Amino acid sequence: VVVVCCCSSSSTCCCCRFFFSPFLLFCSLMTTSLFAPEAHGLSTVQRRLRHLTGVQLRNISGLQSVSSYLTYFTIRTVDDVFYRSDIVTCYQNACWSVINLPEWKQSNDARGSCIIVEVWVKETEKAIQSNNKNDFFLHKRYIVDLFALSHIGSSLAKNTALLHGANRLVLSLRDCWYSTAREDGNKLDRYLRVDSYIVKSMYSFASLSRIVSIAASTKQEQLQLDAKFVVVPHSERMHEREHAQTRVAMLRQKLERLRRRNAIDNFKLIETKQTRNEKNMDVEKKFESLNECIRTLNNLKRKHSNTTQQYRELSHHVAMRQSAIVLELYSIYNIKPITSDLCSIMGIELPNSSFADYDDDEIAAALGHVAHLVVMISKYLRLPLRFSITPYGSKSSIADEISGEKIRSLSLTPRSPKLQFEYGVFLLNKNVQQLLEHHGIGVADLKATLPNIRRLMLHLFEFTRKIGNEMTSSVA
Numbered sequence: 178v179v180v181v182c183c184c185s186s187s188s189t190c191c192c193c194r195f196f197f198s199p200f201l202l203f204c205s206l207m208t209t210s211l212f213a214p215e216a217h218g219l220s221t222v223q224r225r226l227r228h229l230t231g232v233q234l235r236n237i238s239g240l241q242s243v244s245s246y247l248t249y250f251t252i253r254t255v256d257d258v259f260y261r262s263d264i265v266t267c268y269q270n271a272c273w274s275v276i277n278l279p280e281w282k283q284s285n286d287a288r289g290s291c292i293i294v295e296v297w298v299k300e301t302e303k304a305i306q307s308n309n310k311n312d313f314f315l316h317k318r319y320i321v322d323l324f325a326l327s328h329i330g331s332s333l334a335k336n337t338a339l340l341h342g343a344n345r346l347v348l349s350l351r352d353c354w355y356s357t358a359r360e361d362g363n364k365l366d367r368y369l370r371v372d373s374y375i376v377k378s379m380y381s382f383a384s385l386s387r388i389v390s391i392a393a394s395t396k397q398e399q400l401q402l403d404a405k406f407v408v409v410p411h412s413e414r415m416h417e418r419e420h421a422q423t424r425v426a427m428l429r430q431k432l433e434r435l436r437r438r439n440a441i442d443n444f445k446l447i448e449t450k451q452t453r454n455e456k457n458m459d460v461e462k463k464f465e466s467l468n469e470c471i472r473t474l475n476n477l478k479r480k481h482s483n484t485t486q487q488y489r490e491l492s493h494h495v496a497m498r499q500s501a502i503v504l505e506l507y508s509i510y511n512i513k514p515i516t517s518d519l520c521s522i523m524g525i526e527l528p529n530s531s532f533a534d535y536d537d538d539e540i541a542a543a544l545g546h547v548a549h550l551v552v553m554i555s556k557y558l559r560l561p562l563r564f565s566i567t568p569y570g571s572k573s574s575i576a577d578e579i580s581g582e583k584i585r586s587l588s589l590t591p592r593s594p595k596l597q598f599e600y601g602v603f604l605l606n607k608n609v610q611q612l613l614e615h616h617g618i619g620v621a622d623l624k625a626t627l628p629n630i631r632r633l634m635l636h637l638f639e640f641t642r643k644i645g646n647e648m649t650s651s652v653a
Contacts, residue, residue, distance in 0.1 A: 228323075230351075231273070231348070232273055232294065232346070232348055234250075234344065235346075236342060237267065238344060241300075247300075247313075248298045249262045249264045249265070250262050250297070251295045253295065254292070262276075266301065293318065299312050299314070317346075319346050319357055321346070321357060326348065326350075326355035326356065327355060331352060333347070499558055503558070503634065504637060506557075512634070514628075518625060519627075521627070525539050527543040530624040537590070542571045544573065544602070545569070548568045550630065558615070560612065562611065564605075566608065573588075574587060575587050575589060575601045587604065602626075603623075606623050606624060606626055609633075612633055618633065618636055
């Protein structure tokens, strides 16, 4: 109990003497077992060394810029050191293990409230090189008054605002956290910090007098009862026997409750085991089904691989056969180069879109052969043309189905209107370009009709020879 006098003088005033006389008598009676805190389930507010359970150092500063340190702390009195913690690795905060000192609680040092905490530090790199404890140097020394600590709370995570500041020492007393005085030198007041709703009005003189009177009368009655028990020992034995019988009955009831609870727990355990066994069986069945699915999937993968291989072989055969047929067309129509940019078909010379000095019938016949050759190539290659061609020899025509809503049929005869004829030749060259681009061949000059067709034939010849060599090597 802490009582603060409001008088400014150093000596105790008359009102204080008048008030404290019965209060001190009340305090003396409170020391008996009848009014002990443990008898009523009250927790003490004292802060002694025996209540210390944990130490932490927050926001370490004042050290060199090293990534980590080895550190430990000691607790000492003025005379000697009586506790040394484990060595831990720290970065910004140092957290040591829980302090459990049953020897302290039996010693006189554990009842003190003022201690000296020293924190020792050593660089990790130096610790790796040598294990000498003399390499540790003193980082901070704290003179701690346990009654002058600042209350933080039961959890540090919810009260991080109170942990700001460099080298803040945090102590754990009876499952609550407290911090030391601030680094600015301002000392904390020596009182217990509690919430405002816990604070109640102090006892008045009349209430204290009544409490003292009740305590005195209760003490007197207790002494009389003790005297009776001493005089009549048989009554004391009877009381002890009744108390023992009552306790045995209570223990039997508790044992019966525990047995019933144990039976219920065993029944639940059996049900849980049955449920677990059923689930294990379901899992095994599902694993078997999964393995069957995996085997089926592997079979399908092998079939797919075989089918893919067959498809590739058939595709090579088809491509080679298509190329051979197209090359036969090349030999039938007999396209021969005359100059570097001029060729003939079936012995008829066909210029590159410039027909001014040539006979109209020869131009019409040559264009008719080209139209029929392009149609046959597209059919053998299974490639539909953008502009459909009607091969009628020298009266062949080509249809424009893209540029307008109405389909226009354009004649490939020079005797037709000049613009229609030139546009029809242009569309025929576009079809030739489509065939070249289908095989990955670029077109440098769109007007070179027969040279472009000859380039396509040469490409197909090289392609057929390459596939034939690959098939021969695979068979070998």
